[in-house]
Amino acid sequence: MPPAAPIVVDLLSDTLTTPSDAMREAMAHAPVGDDVFGEDPTVRELEQRVAALLGHEDGLFTPSGSMANQLGIWLHVQPGQELVADSLAHVLRAELGAAATFSGVTSRTWISERGLLRAQDPLSLMITDGGAYQVNTALVVLENTHNFGGGTVQPIEEIRAVREGTLEQGVALHLDGARLWNAHVATGVPFTAYGTEFDTVSVCLSKGLGAPVGSVLVGSADRMARARIQRKRLGGGMRQVGILAAAGLFALDHNIDRLADDHARARRMADAAHAAAPASIDPATVQTNIVILDVAAAGWSAGDFTAAAGAHGIRTYAVSRRLVRMVWHLDVSDAATDTAIEVVRALLREGSPR
Numbered sequence: 001m002p003p004a005a006p007i008v009v010d011l012l013s014d015t016l017t018t019p020s021d022a023m024r025e026a027m028a029h030a031p032v033g034d035d036v037f038g039e040d041p042t043v044r045e046l047e048q049r050v051a052a053l054l055g056h057e058d059g060l061f062t063p064s065g066s067m068a069n070q071l072g073i074w075l076h077v078q079p080g081q082e083l084v085a086d087s088l089a090h091v092l093r094a095e096l097g098a099a100a101t102f103s104g105v106t107s108r109t110w111i112s113e114r115g116l117l118r119a120q121d122p123l124s125l126m127i128t129d130g131g132a133y134q135v136n137t138a139l140v141v142l143e144n145t146h147n148f149g150g151g152t153v154q155p156i157e158e159i160r161a162v163r164e165g166t167l168e169q170g171v172a173l174h175l176d177g178a179r180l181w182n183a184h185v186a187t188g189v190p191f192t193a194y195g196t197e198f199d200t201v202s203v204c205l206s207k208g209l210g211a212p213v214g215s216v217l218v219g220s221a222d223r224m225a226r227a228r229i230q231r232k233r234l235g236g237g238m239r240q241v242g243i244l245a246a247a248g249l250f251a252l253d254h255n256i257d258r259l260a261d262d263h264a265r266a267r268r269m270a271d272a273a274h275a276a277a278p279a280s281i282d283p284a285t286v287q288t289n290i291v292i293l294d295v296a297a298a299g300w301s302a303g304d305f306t307a308a309a310g311a312h313g314i315r316t317y318a319v320s321r322r323l324v325r326m327v328w329h330l331d332v333s334d335a336a337t338d339t340a341i342e343v344v345r346a347l348l349r350e351g352s353p354r
């Protein structure tokens with residue numbers, strides 16, 4: 001193992017962003033009240049603003065994206081039913097069995113390439129006439145952009161085809177839109193066009209948007225009223241939390257358009273990696289702020305590569321034995337990107353010392 005070096009460029013995750021001085025200023029002056037009594041004006045403003053942005057009736061502020069997703073799931077299922085999602089979905093891979101724990105559902109998955117949605121995959125998995133011997137599919141969950149798939153943007157036509165097929169069969173549709181901001185910036189597809197294809201949508205304020213905490217779930221007023229009760233049951237009823245909602249409002253005002261810079265920097269890394277080791281990545285697949293390198297193509301294990309990059313001060317994340325993830329966000333500059341590119345390029349060219 002190379003000796004630990006100070007982190008110079010941190011590409012571990014876009015959750016690492018810290019609130020800017022201007023964001024902290026907005027938080028400090030936010031009007032607040034007791035949100036469990038529905039009396040925090042800043043929280044209500046955020047909930048209503050995100051709901052309107054996505055073409056839904058109402059919203060619900062939650063402490064995490066996991067809670068927003070799990071409330072979304074809970075709204076649509078009964079214990080003993082199932083949800084279907086792709087095998088790399090955050091709701092199944094990174095929420096620690098919450099759908100089984102809190103909603104009593106089993107899950108089945110389809111295999112995707114880079115998380116990319118093909119409508120037939122979920123539609124052909126669904127079972128809605130299972131009778132007394134097959135589990136009934138109550139919900140399909142999609143993810144846009146797709147995190148472990150590498151920031152993959154889902155084609156709007158495929159989303160629409162899933163919507164049509166699920167509506168026909170009475171199956172609900174939830175979007176894990178933690179990075180829907182990035183999809184919008186990459187494609188120009190309006191937020192409402194994405195949002196209205198789903199019964200519920202969750203979005204994260206604490207990823208590339210740069211807020212320290214918070215997600216919002218949107219849906220019908222009825223569903224949000226039910227989710228509000230379940231949120232309290234789970235311990236997610238917070239009091240003068242407008243301080244945090246203010247950070248979210250600031251992020252919506254200031255930090256959406258700038259995601260294009262993150263996308264450009266990620267693409268620069270992808271181009272450089274491709275030039276050094278062509279099989280490590282197809283730069284055309286890098287549409288947003290995430291780059292996933294197949295370092296095995298250059299003779300590395302993901303663990304060794306991550307350690308070697310770390311010894312040069314570049315923090316990355318081994319997502320599997322061959323794949324290393326790098327994520328751009330508002331605290332990674334052009335200059336930092338150049339530094340990271342130099343290290344990654346050299347490691348890919350040299351190959352593993354083992």
Ligand SMILES: *Cc1c(COP(=O)(O)O)cnc(C)c1O
Binds near residue numbers: 146
């Ligand atoms: C980060 C993330 C979430 C939510 O994560 P929390 O850490 O619970 O806020 C949900 N879905 C995706 C795709 C994510 O990347």
